[in-house]
Amino acid sequence: MSIASPAPIPTETLGGTSTDNEPVAKKRKKDVAPTTGDRRRFANVSYWAIGWLTMAHLVAFTAPWTFTWEALAVTLVLHWMTGSLGICLGYHRLLTHTGMKTYSWVRYFFTTIGLLAGEGTPLDWVADHRKHHACSDQEGDPHTPNDGAWWSHLTWLAYHTHNGDRKAYLQRWAPDLYKEKGMRVLDILFLPAHIAVTGLLFGIGYLWQGLDLGISLVVWAMFLRLVTVLHATWLVNSMSHMWGYRNYETTDDSRNNWFVAIVAYGEGWHNNHHAYPRMAKHGHRWWEFDITWQAIRLLRAMGLVWDVVDYRNAAEKKSLDQAKASA
Ligand SMILES: [Zn+2]
Numbered sequence: 001m002s003i004a005s006p007a008p009i010p011t012e013t014l015g016g017t018s019t020d021n022e023p024v025a026k027k028r029k030k031d032v033a034p035t036t037g038d039r040r041r042f043a044n045v046s047y048w049a050i051g052w053l054t055m056a057h058l059v060a061f062t063a064p065w066t067f068t069w070e071a072l073a074v075t076l077v078l079h080w081m082t083g084s085l086g087i088c089l090g091y092h093r094l095l096t097h098t099g100m101k102t103y104s105w106v107r108y109f110f111t112t113i114g115l116l117a118g119e120g121t122p123l124d125w126v127a128d129h130r131k132h133h134a135c136s137d138q139e140g141d142p143h144t145p146n147d148g149a150w151w152s153h154l155t156w157l158a159y160h161t162h163n164g165d166r167k168a169y170l171q172r173w174a175p176d177l178y179k180e181k182g183m184r185v186l187d188i189l190f191l192p193a194h195i196a197v198t199g200l201l202f203g204i205g206y207l208w209q210g211l212d213l214g215i216s217l218v219v220w221a222m223f224l225r226l227v228t229v230l231h232a233t234w235l236v237n238s239m240s241h242m243w244g245y246r247n248y249e250t251t252d253d254s255r256n257n258w259f260v261a262i263v264a265y266g267e268g269w270h271n272n273h274h275a276y277p278r279m280a281k282h283g284h285r286w287w288e289f290d291i292t293w294q295a296i297r298l299l300r301a302m303g304l305v306w307d308v309v310d311y312r313n314a315a316e317k318k319s320l321d322q323a324k325a326s327a
Pocket residue numbers: 132136236237241254270274
């Protein structure tokens with residue numbers, strides 16, 4: 001088994017190297033293009049994203065007429081898998097912030113589940129999110145509520161986040177992933193993978209109980225699940241930058257929001273996360289429950305991930321290591 005090798009990552013988004021998890025420096029680079037003003041142009045409208053998201057919402061609206069208990073059960077399981085394991089653990093804490101190390105196959109397993117959350121390819125997601133950390137609530141942030149609450153939640157997706165040159169944008173913000181052949185393959189598999197899973201769910205339902213369950217599984221476990229995971233993630237960008245409390249003084253408006261922490265599997269402790277981006281543990285106080293962190297702990301106990309960044313900074317890591325050694 002090969003170990004995923006680390007490649008250079010834009011460090012202003014990460015807050016240090018793998019052993020040093022210091023907060024993001026206050027001084028920021030001026031590399032903010034394209035700004036929201038640049039993006040809000042007719043030429044930058046992403047018809048693809050608008051079509052994809054509109055279709056998902058329209059199909060999800062038929063959920064009341066297609067309900068079955070079987071589909072509800074499958075929906076809940078897939079919601080957790082794609083939302084928590086795929087997006088929070090895979091796309092966010094592993095790929096974007098490299099908060100842990102793992103085998104290549106484990107990394108691709110979680111990335112593929114993340115792909116099926118309908119939030120875009122790993123390359124786009126990681127690039128956008130790293131730029132969000134680098135420019136958070138300032139010029140260049142792809143989705144700050146300073147440009148409007150609805151903009152930060154949803155409408156920012158109606159425009160490309162690059163300025164016409166996607167390759168340059170990805171090479172700037174996700175150079176490590178852009179170099180990986182596997183990530184480039186997943187980049188073109190976004191739509192085929194969703195079509196395949198839709199067909200699979202329909203087939204399982206049809207063979208299990210017939211046409212009604214086939215349709216129910218497609219509407220619930222595919223489209224309603226997609227829409228609810230999407231809005232949970234979007235709440236992190238909107239609500240967690242507007243409402244909640246702060247444990248740390250950061251250069252942005254990030255907040256810890258308990259409601260978002262519940263629906264987005266621990267990602268609502270967003271002020272903690274902005275203060276210490278590489279830390280794989282987002283809940284920093286005892287009541288800040290983070291279910292994705294529990295999954296990471298389990299994976300660590302199983303030996304599937306290691307070198308997990310579960311400390312705030314180098315000094316805290318040192319004292320934790322010393323306490324462990326003397327215990
Ligand atoms: Zn944020």
